[in-house]
Amino acid sequence: MNSPLEHTAALPLGFKVTFIWIGGNMNVEWEPEFPCIRNPRQLRKFTAAYLQARDEFMQTVATMMQGAVAVADMQGNVRVIAPEVIQ
Numbered sequence: 001m002n003s004p005l006e007h008t009a010a011l012p013l014g015f016k017v018t019f020i021w022i023g024g025n026m027n028v029e030w031e032p033e034f035p036c037i038r039n040p041r042q043l044r045k046f047t048a049a050y051l052q053a054r055d056e057f058m059q060t061v062a063t064m065m066q067g068a069v070a071v072a073d074m075q076g077n078v079r080v081i082a083p084e085v086i087q
Contacts, residue, residue, distance in 0.1 A: 005064065009053035012046050013037065019057040026061075055081055 004022035011017055016031040037043045054071070062069040062083040072078045 005061065007053075007057045007060065009049075009057075011035075011049045011053065013042060015046070017050060017053060019054065021057075021061050055079065059084060 002023050004020050006018060006020050008016055008018040013035070014032075015035050018029040018031070020027040020029065035046065037046055058069050058071055058081045062081050063086065066083060068083065069081045070078060071081060
């Protein structure tokens with residue numbers, strides 16, 4: 001069985017997100033719970049921080065897999081994340 005690749009990121013408003021990649025699947029865990037943010041300004045700030053953390057994690061996954069990774073979200077956005085150059 002493959003060892004999981006994990007990364008925890010601190011997000012605004014006291015939230016933490018942990019990304020877990022194992023066996024080609026990604027899981028996301030939230031602390032203290034899944035966020036429900038109603039303030040539009042706070043939501044934009046939170047979303048930007050989450051997307052940055054997610055993309056950094058997926059770049060690590062792409063580097064580990066030695067190939068680009070496509071990420072599709074629930075809003076219909078698709079991003080292609082290239083691996084880091086290994087020297």
